[in-house]
Amino acid sequence: QLCFALHASAFPTCGQSAIALAFSWDRDQNAPIDKRVQCETCGENVGPVDTGDLANARRFEPRGLPYWLLLGHVVDRKSEDAERVREVLDAYTPRSQSAINDILLKFEGLAATDRAALRPPILAMLEACTSLHSVEEGVRRPIGLKPPGRFVEKNVWLELDFQVSRTTLGTAPAPRAPTAEALAGFDQPAVCLLAEPVRELARLLPAESIPLVISYPPLPRPALWSLSTVWAAWLWGKPVSDLLLPLLSRKRTNWDWQWRAISSALNQLRPALRTDAHSVMVFDNDTSILESVALAAAGANCALEHAVCDPHDGARLTWRVEQSAIAPSYGRDLEALAIDIRALALDAATRSLYERAEPTPWLTLQSGIYAALGHSDVLAIAARLPEGDPLPLAFVRDTIQAALTAGDASLLQIETDVWWLKEGDARHSALLRAALDSAPLADRVELITLELLRSREEWASDELLREIYRRLPGHLTPDRSLVATCLHSYTEDEKLGRVRLRPEDSAEARAAETVETRGILMRLGLHFGFEVKEENKRLIWSQAGQVSYTFVIKPTAEVAGVVLVGAGGGVVPGGGGAPGEAHTRAGGPPGRTPREGWCGGARWC
Numbered sequence: 001q002l003c004f005a006l007h008a009s010a011f012p013t014c015g016q017s018a019i020a021l022a023f024s025w026d027r028d029q030n031a032p033i034d035k036r037v038q039c040e041t042c043g044e045n046v047g048p049v050d051t052g053d054l055a056n057a058r059r060f061e062p063r064g065l066p067y068w069l070l071l072g073h074v075v076d077r078k079s080e081d082a083e084r085v086r087e088v089l090d091a092y093t094p095r096s097q098s099a100i101n102d103i104l105l106k107f108e109g110l111a112a113t114d115r116a117a118l119r120p121p122i123l124a125m126l127e128a129c130t131s132l133h134s135v136e137e138g139v140r141r142p143i144g145l146k147p148p149g150r151f152v153e154k155n156v157w158l159e160l161d162f163q164v165s166r167t168t169l170g171t172a173p174a175p176r177a178p179t180a181e182a183l184a185g186f187d188q189p190a191v192c193l194l195a196e197p198v199r200e201l202a203r204l205l206p207a208e209s210i211p212l213v214i215s216y217p218p219l220p221r222p223a224l225w226s227l228s229t230v231w232a233a234w235l236w237g238k239p240v241s242d243l244l245l246p247l248l249s250r251k252r253t254n255w256d257w258q259w260r261a262i263s264s265a266l267n268q269l270r271p272a273l274r275t276d277a278h279s280v281m282v283f284d285n286d287t288s289i290l291e292s293v294a295l296a297a298a299g300a301n302c303a304l305e306h307a308v309c310d311p312h313d314g315a316r317l318t319w320r321v322e323q324s325a326i327a328p329s330y331g332r333d334l335e336a337l338a339i340d341i342r343a344l345a346l347d348a349a350t351r352s353l354y355e356r357a358e359p360t361p362w363l364t365l366q367s368g369i370y371a372a373l374g375h376s377d378v379l380a381i382a383a384r385l386p387e388g389d390p391l392p393l394a395f396v397r398d399t400i401q402a403a404l405t406a407g408d409a410s411l412l413q414i415e416t417d418v419w420w421l422k423e424g425d426a427r428h429s430a431l432l433r434a435a436l437d438s439a440p441l442a443d444r445v446e447l448i449t450l451e452l453l454r455s456r457e458e459w460a461s462d463e464l465l466r467e468i469y470r471r472l473p474g475h476l477t478p479d480r481s482l483v484a485t486c487l488h489s490y491t492e493d494e495k496l497g498r499v500r501l502r503p504e505d506s507a508e509a510r511a512a513e514t515v516e517t518r519g520i521l522m523r524l525g526l527h528f529g530f531e532v533k534e535e536n537k538r539l540i541w542s543q544a545g546q547v548s549y550t551f552v553i554k555p556t557a558e559v560a561g562v563v564l565v566g567a568g569g570g571v572v573p574g575g576g577g578a579p580g581e582a583h584t585r586a587g588g589p590p591g592r593t594p595r596e597g598w599c600g601g602a603r604w605c
Contacts, residue, residue, distance in 0.1 A: 299383030304374025
């Protein structure tokens, strides 16, 4: 009934009474303009709002009673933090505020076990129902607390119903320990969920008892922290949210504050870590957080072991906790430190491009650079620079940027966030030629995938993925979409979770197709009056002694030796490998775009 009263509407085609699923608002007009409605007869449809929709929206006054009740759940209205909480409340429409207030009133009357079960879907509902999601982008992570020009107002009650329906028990959960002390007494895997500052958590854990720390470092996003503080107060109460109130201050949410906070937390946890403990940090693709996390861990006396980056999925850094402190060796000589950072950064970036043998996204290149810095002591020294100007984070970032963009650097940015080796003096040109002579990483991924599939009759999907990635570690880690393309091109599902090589991709079948394709091209060349000959595994069509066409016949989609042969072409037998992907994922130099077409059932590039 509450859901119908708040979002009652009429279906845009038949005019019957219905419930609106969502409204699209225009911020400047401060009114809904479109609606998405569900009708029992006509189904779901989208159409313009009517006068009834506008009148229903105006029933809810800005900063009415629900607004003040929600504010009182978090802070006193005279508190110094009240203004920031008001900004969060204004991220919900008055109608949404009314629905949320009703839900929280009912939530508070539930048993403790029911409240615990409902917190996850309510949190998901609170995030989905802010006015911070634009009509064009859909759900996104909030950057600021100001709604976009056109935003979505979801039906709060239906969204909560949807989130609850998504909650499934699945497999039996691990046993829950009520306290850290109880967790230590379990003789089987168990879980203990604690909401404590790290300094308090460290006191609860036995000394040298933790072998592994896995964390998702928090990002300094003022909007997200403000929202989280308010949500925590609504669902856990003021005692819990009081711990988060300092994060309402914008001064507590910049990158310099963030890396120092993470570094401090890691140091406070040190007494509970074993001497061989490792810390694994995973996070989304973000250049700033990679810089921040690397500096934080180094400042906490950790040594980097592995850095892996996938431009689609994010980065993972694995640190080894050092027991002896690193003594700064540079003192206040910033120039000496900068020289070492520039040398390490340039060498790591150049080596990554040379070994990958293809233009590389900046995030992948950056992770390789910070891996090199993390293997040395320069980050730990930078983290201990005295207070003042420059700040450590800015100093390291600016020094790396200066190294890569210097006139004598061996690399250049060829497009937005993509880097490649520079062609210039003899040293740069030699390095570029060496990279071009190597197989691009994309080719290696395909060949490794094919080799592994041909080595067994059948693979478990997870095991095959692990083996592919094991053979391409560190800065050679390929992105997920490329691996998925290769697997999709060469495999067929045997049964759930298991794959095998397609019969037409066996070595024998592809060898026969290659012979057939070569014969077709030879006959076509003679038919069109060309002189046809084979040379260095290439088929050449000539006229009057001048080469007109050169064909490289391959049973895979490799681009090495095809794109880089000047006026050449490559022929992939029909259905072989990942035809058509060769030119789009080519690792060759910019400016050389192969032509493509079809020849006798085979694809040529």
